[in-house]
Amino acid sequence: MARIAGSHGPTTAAAIRRAGLALIHRHGYEATSLRQLAAAVGLRPASLYNHFPTKQALLFSLIHDHMIDLLAGTEAALEAAGRGPLARLRAFLAHHLRYHLDRKAEVFIANFELRALAPGNHAAVIGLRRRYEGLLIGLLEEEAAAGRVTLPDAPVTAYAVLAMLTGACTWYKPEGRLDPEAIIALHTDLVLRGLAAAPPLARAASGPE
Amino acid sequence: MARIAGSHGPTTAAAIRRAGLALIHRHGYEATSLRQLAAAVGLRPASLYNHFPTKQALLFSLIHDHMIDLLAGTEAALEAAGRGPLARLRAFLAHHLRYHLDRKAEVFIANFELRALAPGNHAAVIGLRRRYEGLLIGLLEEEAAAGRVTLPDAPVTAYAVLAMLTGACTWYKPEGRLDPEAIIALHTDLVLRGLAAAPPLARAASGPE
């Protein structure tokens, strides 16, 4: 009925984050109760408050940390990429997919639970997300300026590409048929071919659409 | 304090559906209370039960009807399409986007609130969704068999394409810069070029990824 032998703050906090991630991923933020969360960590509900001030703060922390990691990882990947044509764009796509397959739960929450964020937290995350989208938009514009890519509209194209890549975290299962590298290759080809500065497609002349 | 003059069952039921759609779209299913919903329609909470047996049944009805409409609309669009190369695939893509831009709320809910469905309802919707994905997978395989498309993996390619197209309903705003037809054209080009049976891309030799 008091402090448990061997209990250690940071360890417990990490366990709460881990369990929170899994529960919110599975059931959603609103549908996840602190009693469930506490039970998953082997605590009483009140004890959670030794580690997080509110449920909302936990959600924000999970999403915010993920965005920071994603941005830092991407910037490092771009840094490490060569200067060749499309090299940085390729690096962006590969990093995005690798990260999204590797950290499905974070990504899923960051995309599906944005609405559950309080206004200030929401704005902060949107800002980070804008910065991330900006990286891709910039890469697309660079390649377009060099004539290596056709780009009717940089932002919308970026949204389309991101939606496609991010979608992978919805259906991907580690035990599935394709391994991550195959999935990365498939998506990269699809995107780069789709963007390629190529003779415009013959428009359909047969159907009504 | 009793039946209101001019009240009409089907009209009220439709109003509940409309308001429920908007509220769930904005706040999510779990975060939408029946008191909010009733207030939006100008009713008391108890009166909702004259029109829907449970909150869950309302959600299921919204999602289920949407899936039925989507399937029926798609089948009609394919029927109406010509037999030319890529004609049916084009028709699928155009219909999917038009529907998704037009009925953002339904689509958003059907994709984001699946977890909130009770197991039986969930299975029913997943079944319909499988059928829908199957249509695209079939089209892709037809085109691949005719040598008009490169297809490393039909299901994963279909998921990628659907994720990209469906993503549009996340960011699309009717008052935005691009009108629906421009968005449809952009996506169609991106997808068809991406799939095109073309000389494989030179793999990057410059970057580490």
Place this chain on the structure above:
DNA sequence: GAAATAAACGAACATACGTTCGTTGAACAG
């Protein structure tokens, strides 16, 4: 016009929620 049905209501139910509080005993700093 009477009987049956439809569609609203107010009041209340049990339950669950996020959170606060004071307390207790382990871990750690001097």
Place this chain on the structure above:
DNA sequence: CTGTTCAACGAACGTATGTTCGTTTATTTC
């Protein structure tokens, strides 16, 4: 060894939730 901090606890608070019930009056049916 002592005093402080840390990390757990049980109990409770106020509020909100989905839903049920019996009642009341408009509308429809015969």
